[in-house]
Amino acid sequence: MAQDGSISMRRPLKLLQGQTALLPGWLILIVAYIGTILWTARISFTASRSIPVDTFVGFDQYARLFRSNRWVQSVENMLLYGSLFILGCLIIGFLLAVLLDQKVKGESVFRTIFLYPYAVSFVVTGLVWQWVLNPSLGLQKAVRDLGFENFTFDWLVDRDRAIYVLTGAAVWQASGLVMALMLAGLRGVDGDLWKAARVDGASAPRYYLRVVLPLLKPSIFSSVVLLGVAVIKSYDLVVAMTSGGPGNATELPAKFIMDYLFGRQNLGLATAASVVLLVTVIAVLAPLAYVQSQRARRIRT
Amino acid sequence: MKRVTFSALLTTSVLAVATTTARAQEADVIHWWTSASESKAVAALAEKFEAAGGTWSDAAVAGTDAARTAVSTRIQAGDPPAAFVASAVLEYQDMARTGQIANLDAVAAEMDWENTIPASLLDAVKVDGHYWGAPVNMSVNNFLWTSRKALEAIGETEPPKTWDELFEMSDRLKEVGIIPYAHPGKWYWDLNTFGFILASQSPEAFSRFHSLDPEVFDDPAVLQAAEIYAKLRDYSDSGAPGREWNLSNQMVMNGEAAFYLMGDWAKGEITAAGMTPGEEVICTVSLDDAPAAISGDAMLFPSLDGSTEPSPAQLLLAETLTSVDAQVAFNTLKGSMPVRTDAPTDNLDACSRLALEHEKAHGSVSAYPALLSGDAAGSFGDVLGNFWVDSGATAEDLVYELQDTASLFN
Numbered sequence A: 001m002a003q004d005g006s007i008s009m010r011r012p013l014k015l016l017q018g019q020t021a022l023l024p025g026w027l028i029l030i031v032a033y034i035g036t037i038l039w040t041a042r043i044s045f046t047a048s049r050s051i052p053v054d055t056f057v058g059f060d061q062y063a064r065l066f067r068s069n070r071w072v073q074s075v076e077n078m079l080l081y082g083s084l085f086i087l088g089c090l091i092i093g094f095l096l097a098v099l100l101d102q103k104v105k106g107e108s109v110f111r112t113i114f115l116y117p118y119a120v121s122f123v124v125t126g127l128v129w130q131w132v133l134n135p136s137l138g139l140q141k142a143v144r145d146l147g148f149e150n151f152t153f154d155w156l157v158d159r160d161r162a163i164y165v166l167t168g169a170a171v172w173q174a175s176g177l178v179m180a181l182m183l184a185g186l187r188g189v190d191g192d193l194w195k196a197a198r199v200d201g202a203s204a205p206r207y208y209l210r211v212v213l214p215l216l217k218p219s220i221f222s223s224v225v226l227l228g229v230a231v232i233k234s235y236d237l238v239v240a241m242t243s244g245g246p247g248n249a250t251e252l253p254a255k256f257i258m259d260y261l262f263g264r265q266n267l268g269l270a271t272a273a274s275v276v277l278l279v280t281v282i283a284v285l286a287p288l289a290y291v292q293s294q295r296a297r298r299i300r301t
Numbered sequence B: 001m002k003r004v005t006f007s008a009l010l011t012t013s014v015l016a017v018a019t020t021t022a023r024a025q026e027a028d029v030i031h032w033w034t035s036a037s038e039s040k041a042v043a044a045l046a047e048k049f050e051a052a053g054g055t056w057s058d059a060a061v062a063g064t065d066a067a068r069t070a071v072s073t074r075i076q077a078g079d080p081p082a083a084f085v086a087s088a089v090l091e092y093q094d095m096a097r098t099g100q101i102a103n104l105d106a107v108a109a110e111m112d113w114e115n116t117i118p119a120s121l122l123d124a125v126k127v128d129g130h131y132w133g134a135p136v137n138m139s140v141n142n143f144l145w146t147s148r149k150a151l152e153a154i155g156e157t158e159p160p161k162t163w164d165e166l167f168e169m170s171d172r173l174k175e176v177g178i179i180p181y182a183h184p185g186k187w188y189w190d191l192n193t194f195g196f197i198l199a200s201q202s203p204e205a206f207s208r209f210h211s212l213d214p215e216v217f218d219d220p221a222v223l224q225a226a227e228i229y230a231k232l233r234d235y236s237d238s239g240a241p242g243r244e245w246n247l248s249n250q251m252v253m254n255g256e257a258a259f260y261l262m263g264d265w266a267k268g269e270i271t272a273a274g275m276t277p278g279e280e281v282i283c284t285v286s287l288d289d290a291p292a293a294i295s296g297d298a299m300l301f302p303s304l305d306g307s308t309e310p311s312p313a314q315l316l317l318a319e320t321l322t323s324v325d326a327q328v329a330f331n332t333l334k335g336s337m338p339v340r341t342d343a344p345t346d347n348l349d350a351c352s353r354l355a356l357e358h359e360k361a362h363g364s365v366s367a368y369p370a371l372l373s374g375d376a377a378g379s380f381g382d383v384l385g386n387f388w389v390d391s392g393a394t395a396e397d398l399v400y401e402l403q404d405t406a407s408l409f410n
Helices: A002-043 A060-067 A069-100 A107-119 A122-133 A139-145 A162-187 A191-199 A204-215 A217-232 A236-241 A253-261 A267-300 B002-022 B036-051 B064-076 B089-097 B105-110 B119-123 B148-153 B163-175 B187-201 B203-210 B214-218 B220-234 B245-253 B266-272 B312-321 B324-334 B350-362 B374-389 B395-409
Strands: B026-031 B055-060 B083-086 B133-135 B143-147 B179-181 B257-262 B281-285 B292-295 B298-300 B364-366
Touching (some): A002 A267, A069 A162, A069 A217, A069 B374, A122 A162, A162 A217, A162 A236, B026 B064, B026 B312, B036 B324, B089 B298, B105 B312, B143 B148, B143 B245, B148 B163, B163 B179, B187 B203, B187 B257, B203 B220, B245 B257, B245 B266, B298 B312, B312 B324, B374 B395
Parallel strands (some): B026 B055, B026 B083, B292 B364
Antiparallel strands (some): B133 B298, B143 B281
């Protein structure tokens, strides 16, 4: 009896202590994250240019945003770039992981090589690829100098193809990361499964596709989340590689926002674009998070 | 322990602020003039200021963007510098209108700016008819740089004077395997180039275009300019989109390309490569007797103690800066031109003298940064950049797109 009483006395105290310890975290969350999001949303309804002002203009900035060819193209580019990038990284990363999983000699050397591009920043990646692919400086010129006068590879300055070059560079940079995640997942797969599959007469590709891939779901999910974040905030790669060109062919939403926030000094339009981007992300993530939480609940019960 | 150091830090910074305001004639100046020749020029200006009784406190920040950030943060934090350098007053018009920048009308009247400084430079430091900045230097932006080597390859000695001549030479240059026009393909060069062409067709249409007059698009000069711009695209190489101007400059220097339009800052690169501007690379001002497109930096003075009246130190600095003496000393070292028309010209190089003569004969217009907001400029730049890479688009399409963009800002 007495024991019970002391526990129930202590519990609120403990709770209070815990909450006090969390207070700085709560403050940061409320002020730095939610606060700035609300502030951004508020500015997007004003006519602010280089400094925030309180002249409210309703949805004018949003109307202009969707009239802007550049914004519409930025969003389309993001969808194309994003899906190709995520898919490309998953496929290449998985294949590399499977190859490394064959107990090859010098595995750690290969692993380092494949992971290395990820250690290189997007700015450096962009510059290097820009030099390699620039028709008057890089690959095209090198091959032509070898005597193949008619060799042409000018995708970087071709407005219908530049976005694929951008995607290629991004995949080169990030697929090593996916490889590392997948490899960690593969190491968790029980080796006896392979023996069992072989007894059942399954070929190696069939084994990896039907048995291993489903087991790697957590690795795939974290890869997709990481890559998705990279797509939304893609800015430095574009700036270093194409600065959005040729024309608007490789513009992405994050670059649109940065350009209007600073160089073009239109806070209203830039914040409206940020809000639209945030709403888009939430619209994609909310159903995903819901599915995840439902699944977690099902496992628990 | 940590708290003590923090409060100590706070006290020192408060003290630092107190001492700056105490010494009335001291001025801390944020600027981005950090290259070898530029810092010599700043030293010369500081010397003139000190001779006039002021105390110069240097706050150089490397890079224009970093300097801009430093200015904005210090003003927002309530600790403004006495003065800072900007490319155009227009950038800070919001601050001028909300009383955060000091009004220089008194200095302008006293130093007789109206009669001694070209109108296009003065327009660049005015907002709503008042002066908010002091012109620092003058640059001519629309030199046509011509490779002598390329000219010799087609048996010519003189650079073209009209667009027709340029395109006629371009056909022959193409035949001998030389790129006729090395277009620098950043959006701001697209916009600059289009502006230079428009000014060569009609200076009046140029100023109406830059004041976002919706009627200007019915003026045939705009279509003519669009046609020349489209033609220039056909005579440039496929590497143009996104190209930096110094790469274009290099192509003209080594004779790989024949022409390009660029400001007088190209002289620095030409000299650094061991060549003489005006010799290996010939300088003339634009084509079709176009007015010179000029630009210049401006010095702005934030309001101190909540007053838009300049403080004594700010007043003294603005006066010194726009005096003939300081103008010559500063600009000779920096490699740009004095803003004062009554300044002696014997220190100037051949290209600058030629530009001054051209300006006297054909007048001048401001380059776009003084005329368009960053937003409008960028939007036009997007249209021109897209047009450049869309080989199917015609000059009429371009005019239509420009008109559509202009309508966003009315």
